[in-house]
Amino acid sequence: MKSSSFQLRRRDALRFLSLPAACAVPGAFVLSATAVHAQTATAKMPRIVSVSGATTEIVYALGAEKQLVGSDTTSLFPAAALQTPKVGYMRQLSAEGLLSLKPDAVIGTTEAGPHVVIDQIRTAGVKVELVEADHTWSEVQRKVAAVGRATARVAQAAALQAKLDAQWAEVLATVARKGGKKPRAVFILSHSGSPQVAGEKTAAHAMFGFAGLDNALITPGSASNFAGYRAMTPEAVVTAAPDVIVTTTQGIEAIGGIGKFWQRPGLELTPAYKRRALVALDALYLIGFGPRLPQAVADLHQASLKALA
Structure with missing residues (x-):
């Protein structure tokens, strides 16, 4: 989508092995198991840059917004996405600016570019997931799955997709009934x-x-x-x-x-x-x-x- 005027949650927890009880040491600071769990989970969650308004929406729908360290200028929804650091228009990305955000993964569609920049990002060791934009329901399904993989929220993505598939079947049936x-x-x-x-x-x-x-x-x-x-x-x-x-x-x-x-x-x-x-x-x-x-x-x-x- 070409537009210079584009000015447009469910939390997951990773499972961890139980920590052994710590021996009491006078004067020592001991973290609770809950605190250790939270800190470890946050440290392990991949840092994401989304270069598509649609994939950014899915990040929020999966409750992964805290993992979103940057987005492109088509990422206008939800409103909170406007506050994320911007890496430019999805077709005119800069490797230097994007890599400065230290992402673990970049997600978007095959409309992202230029290709030389995408190659530079991959060469830097960043995982890149670009979904083919063919304007089908399958495109949406592939986007949800890709965001689920990139954010390490595969189960949540599957649940979201099941909900969306039901909505899709319902709207197609409604349109068909019009005749x-x-x-x-x-x-x-x-x-x-x-x-x-x-x-x-x-x-x-x-x-x-x-x-x-x-x-x-x-x-x-x-x-x-x-x-x-x-x-x-x-x-x-x-x-x-x-x-x-x-x-x-x-x-x-x-x-x-x-x-x-x-x-x-x-x-x-x-x-x-x-x-x-x-x-x-x-x-x-x-x-x-x-x-x-x-x-x-x-x-x-x-x-x-x-x-x-």
């Missing part, structure tokens, strides 16, 4: 610079499919289909004739409000404009593919239906 013709939607990304629209192989395109929407810019078998993002043109938007426009709250703020958003050339000639059918959600929440994905799909589905009512 009928799918509304046509266009996703506009515009946090800075020229607005862009989403094609295939993007998080936004995948979200449309999960939420019961069709990407109006993509026609099965058409030579005009495209992958990734491209510049938004009035002609393309008019031809796509979307029923609803989906964007981010950051994009609405960047342009100066909903009224200004609808003034973008071409939108006034779309079916969406006639209804003012617009859905705006937080960028990390909508296309971050983190542990809140089931709720994000449910919200996109319901908000789209409401906008078209």
Whole structure:
């Protein structure tokens, strides 16, 4: 996710062998077994740097926030993540700054880079876990598992995943029950610079499919289909004739409000404009593919239906 304006718990205890009773020595300071346990557990827990907003969310969901010694600028949720030392934008990392935090592991997605920096971090002896970003539910599962391994909280990660899997099955069933013709939607990304629209192989395109929407810019078998993002043109938007426009709250703020958003050339000639059918959600929440994905799909589905009512 490209955005310069991105300004977006359950504790685990390790098991230890019982310590033998200490002999009383006059004047000696003796730690209780509980204190020794706590100190040893803290010392053993891996230090983590997260370079993905989604993996940072999972760190907090696992109650491992005390192990988080740094995060990237897309790590905006929960609010506490804003207070962690920042290592820059995930695609523009610096090995020197990141390694200065002395992490045991770096976690994120394959979108992190540059590759030369990732190689430098590995060469320094830091474990690097990068999950492939393919915009599927499996991506979320792999992120949870990776964070569980990196933080030494595998059991907690398995429990979290079971909970999320149940939520995922429920939201997919809810969307499927709606049935009928799918509304046509266009996703506009515009946090800075020229607005862009989403094609295939993007998080936004995948979200449309999960939420019961069709990407109006993509026609099965058409030579005009495209992958990734491209510049938004009035002609393309008019031809796509979307029923609803989906964007981010950051994009609405960047342009100066909903009224200004609808003034973008071409939108006034779309079916969406006639209804003012617009859905705006937080960028990390909508296309971050983190542990809140089931709720994000449910919200996109319901908000789209409401906008078209």
